[in-house]
Structures are given as structure tokens and as C-alpha cells.
Amino acid sequence: QARRLEGLDKNVWVEFVKLAATYPAVNLGQGFPDLPPPDFAKEAFVKAVGGENIMLHQYTRVFGHPALVTILARFFGKLLGQELDPLTNVLVTVGAYEALFCCFQALVDEGDEVILIEPYFDCYEPMAKMAGGTPVFVQLRPKAAGAGKLMSSGDWQLDPAELASRFTKRTKAIVLNSPNNPLGKVFRREEMEFIADLCVKHDVLCFSDEVYEWLVYDGKEHIRIASLPGMWDRTITIGSAGKTFSTTGWKVGWTLGPDHLLKHLRTVHQNAVYHCPTAAQEAVAQAFQRELDHYGKPDSYFVQLAQEMQQKRDWLVQSLIAGGMKPIIPEGTYFMMADYSELKSEVPDLPDSEEPYDSRFIKWMIKNKGLVAIPVSAFYGTPHKRNFDHLIRFCFVKEEATLKAADDILRRWR
């Protein structure tokens, strides 16, 4: 085994996806829709594989299928307030996963520090380490909600002085994920500006993971950090067609950024996967064209998906409360964290082990209650996992029947 893999073999998705398949359980674990994608996206894929253009079965341009990089440059150029060159400012990747992997491999060196905001999407830590970097953690901390009020993801904030203290001479990059998985926090403009100012002051890069960019609720606004002053030149913006069009299995993602950074990502990409499947890229290009034509209109999928998810969020809040948990209402994404501490007394003593309690609790819940969630300790750095094992994460991008089945389990719990 190569030394760079040491300690990185465990993976929460490998473990909990397998458990979800082993038991007859309602699956609110891994983040994928059990709803169909929009018809226009499905039709675009069918046309790509079954249509006249047989070249869509062959290799395409290494850094992104021409139709897709062209529409991504048009679509996001407007949103970023930046003219994007499809050939140099866009790179299509095998999902946002590969986009992240390219960022770390291309730009983080041995001994570089990378700031990760806890809780964070779990792969940032192993990816930083695999590149030889050192993760440096800073925590979003909850302020108490008002008496009798439920906590919102917006109540979780960074301490400005603490964040500033994490920037050192060795800091190479900060990873920002807004809307955030697993908390659902949507960073406010002032919070983003504070991070951006620190990046500029310390000459630090920003890997901005925006895969949930369309899933923002209650009239909140998704801010793109690359559009803030001084940030375009130091930011890689990451997106995912899996999240955007509810097609996680297509594994199409992208990065947007300045050529002087993207050219290094291209070197990783051309030596790793070469390119993402052509037909999937063609279908995503057509789907974006459709959304461009309907942008901001009531029949835009992005508008409709967010409305639908906000409603599902509100149902799940009620189900979790009925089951004795305390949900933290997410401002974005399709995830919700909940405190299950009050249920601990109703669970038999679980065997003591190194494994954080939330993980053991969920395994018990899967086997005995038939409900799958994801332990929140998986989204904390190795040193802090045990401090956050009173929380578990639920995914609500699910059919009404799935959410109803979860509701039945929760209401029957006590």
C-alpha cells in the first residue's frame, strides 16, 4: 500500500449504503433522489444514446464535450458576472467528486495547510491528506435558539477571530461548501465577505463546492464567492449535474475558474480519467439549454425543485419532532441534522467501542426500527468526531411514500 493511503480506508458511504441494502429499511441515508429526474433531462439522455449522432458513443473533447462547456460558460458567466471562455475557464469532470480531487491534487502540496469548516462533506479530509496536505479545522458553532424555538442552520456560525487565526503562512486553500452538507447552512453575504477578505489578505485559494446551489429555501440567496471582489482569480467553483438535475448516477460535474488555476486541474484530469462519458455530457448540455430558456420562470426546474424540497423539508421536521428528535431546520440542500439525545434512554445499552455513538445508534436504528440515516460524526475531522455524536443526518429528496413510511416509523417509536 502506498504511504499516502494510510488511515484513509474507511468510508461512511461504503459502510452505510451496504447496510441500507442489507436490511429492509426506509432509506433517508445517502443523498440521492428516489424521485424521477425531469422529463426533459431523461429525454435528452435517451436522445443522446438512441439518436442519429453516433459520435455521441465515442470519445469527446478531453476537458469537456463542446456542447456542454459552451452552455456552462454561458449559463454561469452571467451568474458570476464574468465572461467565461468555454475552452479555458470550464473543465467537465466525473461528478463533483472528481472536480474536488483535481483541486487537491493540482494545487495542494506536501506540507500545505487546507482549512476545512466543520461539519464538512466527508471527502475533503482524505482528499487533502492524499495530496500531502494538512487539514486545519474550524467549527461552525450553534448559538442557542430562542426559548421554544427550533434551531436553524443559520444559527450555526463561525467565530470570526477563530477563523482568522486558522490562516497561517502555510495555508494554501480553504474549502467552502454553501449550501452546506450536512447542516444545510447557506452562508450569508457578510459571512462570505469575511472569508473572501481573509483569502485575499493571506493569498489563499478557495475551493467553492456549490453542488446544492439551486436548493435554497425561505427566500435565502445563494452567493457565489467567486463573484466577490478579488476572488475570481483565486476561486474554483464546483458544480454537479447529479444534484442540479436529480441524476446522481450520471456522474457529470464541472469546475469553473481562471485559466491559471484550471490548467493544473486539466493536467490531473487528462492523466486520471481523460474524460467524462460523452452521452451524459450531451444530455446535461441539453438540460442546461432548457433551463436557460426558462430561467427564473415558474416552470424552471430549479425553481420547482426548490419549492418541492422546501415542502418536504417541512414535513420531515414534523415527523422528527413527533419521533422525539430535535431537527435543525436547513436553509438549503436536501439534508437535515437532528439531535436524537432524548431517545437514548429508549435504546438498549450499545456495546462500548471506538466507534462514535451516532454510528452505533444508526446501526441499531436500521436493524430495529427499519430507518436509515447518516452519522454526523462522519462530517467532523478525526480529532472532533466524538464531540458531535448526538446528531444524525436525514435526506429528504424522497417520494412522498418514502417520507410517509419514515413518518410512520418515527411516530410509532415511543
Ligand code: PMP
Ligand atoms: N460535494 C458535496 C457537498 C456533496 O454532497 C457531494 C455528494 N454528491 C459531492 C460533492 C459529490 O458530487 P457528485 O455526485 O457530483 O460527484
Ligand code: GLN
Ligand atoms: N453527497 C451525497 C451525500 O452526502 C452522497 C455521497 C456519496 O454517496 N458518496 O449523501
